[in-house]
Amino acid sequence: MGIALSLRDITKTFDGRPALDRVSLDIEWGMVHALLGENGAGKSTLMNIVAGLYAQDEGAVFLEDTELTDNDPSQAKARGIGMVHQHFKLVTPFTVAENILLANPQGAYGAGLRKTRELIAEQSDKLGFGLDPDARIDTLSVAEQQRAEIIKVLLGGARIIILDEPTAVLTDEEARALLSTMRVVAEHGAAVVLVTHKLHEVPAYTDTVTVMRGGKKIATTTSKDATPADLTKMMVGSAIADVQHRPPTEHGIVLEVQDITLNRIDGASALNGLGMTVRGGEIYGVAGVGGNGQTELAAALVGLDRVDGGHILMDGENVTEADVRALRQRGIAFVPAERMVYGLAEDMSVADNYVIAGVDRGEFGNAVWTRRGRIAAATQDAISEFEIAGAAPATRAGLLSGGNAQKLVLARELRGDARLLIVHSPTRGLDVRACAAVHRVLIEARDRGAGVVLISEDLDEILKISDRIGVINRGRIVGEFTAPADRHEVGALMVGHA
């Protein structure tokens, strides 16, 4: 179909650290091109250059046969290059139509808005998005916001569409729908670039795949010819050993949840008579489609939210009324889903983030004098033990990549020999290698005798490391399985209207 975009020897450094090293790449019209690589491989940086957000140090970008000099976001947009970023660029209190009008002005406001609404409705119909042009952005789910972004880019006249990790925030079902849609868009002649680190998306939904690692292009190949093993090897550089399952040892019951209910602030029921029992030495996976009460369950278990009814027992004692502090003293640890909101203080150092819970327990000196030397030494040990790359004790935590930030959270949470670990979406946005590391840590905690509650919307993850699985649907556990569980049975319960 012809080359849409051609990148030649693109090189880019940030503060002396090379991010891209002479990367050359061709994107063809009518194709979905996967850009595959671990976090930090340079995929997003490369695409940000194409979209005009960054300027390359060396090399050239050609659109068909024209070299893009002085590329910037408005130039790129004018030339038909559109990018959907990982963090959406939408104004939350405004409606879908207003946001799209803001990005693509249509003359007079009133008439423009009417026209934009029509265009949105038409485009949304064509793609099967079912998007209401008058819905406020903050009332939309993440998947719907993403659809608004895609329509914004398409209505902006984009013919080269770059999606940066679009499925990281979606459920299985939503991801499949999105990827199929993008195939259709490509079949109509556009060029689609899918930046991803999810291997399984490559063969089914893309035509060509380029693997990047450490700022370099490793190879470009036809998607259908690429085996997952080959791709993994190219992404990671060496094959990763599979997580070894071990039958859990028998321990007492750590956590008993009896019939808890919890209402959201708006009165809607989030947890609706949920019950489950977790033993020491097992990983209890809570599987479910996002928004079925997972967030509220995690908050209730760690004491951030008070339940409206039912009981929570830890080691046989009623802790329904206990707050976070009391629960932590009993040995609860928490790995939250939003790690930069609830897991780490990004402006504080790695050391401070690592020791804060320990300082609270009195591990680093007493109330009147904190032992700074010990803190630095302990942090250094944790950095080596958990292989937190690119971190020194004084590094700002916000500078860590997703995987390393998560390792830091885990290192802190496991420091106190927790008896019960509440883990929510621990590998969201992490690459293959970091995922494996996180799973290894969870399994080690289990083997040590801790009870682990793994709440995750990633069914692969649940099936891979859980010893027992409970399916959460509309705020209650609707069925339990013992590993190895049948993927389809679990999936059916997840989406069933039980």
Add this chain to the structure above:
Amino acid sequence: MTTETVSSNPTPAEARRGLGRVTLEVRQRMPAWKHGLILALSLSCGLAIGVAVLWASGVAPKGIYEEFVLYTFFNAKGLANVLVECTPLILVGLSAAMAFRVQFWNIGLEGQLILGGMGAAFFALNDIGPPETRLALMLIGGLAGGALWTVIPLLLKLKLNVNEIISTLLLNYVAFQLLQDRLYGAWQDPDRFPHSPQLESVERLPRIGFGDVDSGIWVALAAGIVVWWLIQRARIGLFMTFVGSNARMSKAIGLPVTAVVAGSVLLSGALSGLAGFVVVAGQEYRLTTTFSGGYLFSGIVIAFLARNNPLAAVVVAFLLGGLYVGGQSIQIFYNLPAGVIDLLQAIIVMSVTASELFVRYRIIWRRA
């Protein structure tokens, strides 16, 4: 599996060359020396603009140097004046830093300072306790008065999530009215002027034997050390920094967030109250209607320039004291309006604020 490496030669396109452009890129990290250099440069830039403004108003560079450096910092009388000037400044600077550290925007420093002065005056004017403990009681009265004035905004914030900027700011006016009520009423001097009678000698902070400098400077420096210890070394300090940096995370990790905020804010109020005490007992020797003037803005400026760091706040307060002392003589000898000092202060603050751009972003200028 077919693997191909792309290496075809691009068709040389007709390159359009512009005049070059400026792009901003977010910095990934910045070494400490570079950060320091940028701050130093921006500070020099602000000072240079300040010099230019003064020069344009008829003060020659030599005069500027003499007034702001020579006769201020390198002259016993000038230095003594600076120390007197900076005593309450240190305390309000620490007060602001303490509250800002937990993201509580205490704009009520002046009200707290008034209440602190009134608390101290209460013990003095009513002759409570034996003369030997009078000053100690006044100091406690100052601390308590200032802390008390933060209780209402604190409760409103914690219980009802009322914006503390509004509540603390408005309580400044209430405090001022309370002061007026006393000074036109029960505490009015027999001379019928709106001020209290003079304090007795046992109620005055003794001079330290260097110009007019009183022992309030020791109080302020001691407060600096205590706050440094609290923030940098005590357990609560780490908690405070976490609560200020990310309150939701602090809650999720089980820190006593409410207690930490309450403690910091009460202490912030107490420090402002202490400033009221040192002004009344060490400088004015009576309550006046004007003794609180200007300390709100100074306190905020000090905390901002010191990045809420207690030791830096002491240094900044000292330098700002120098600016005020030098500014006063400039006003007198060159017949300049009082606003000139505020102008200089504003220029410096703006320069430092503007330097944030260079800290956060790298600026690339491309020539085509």
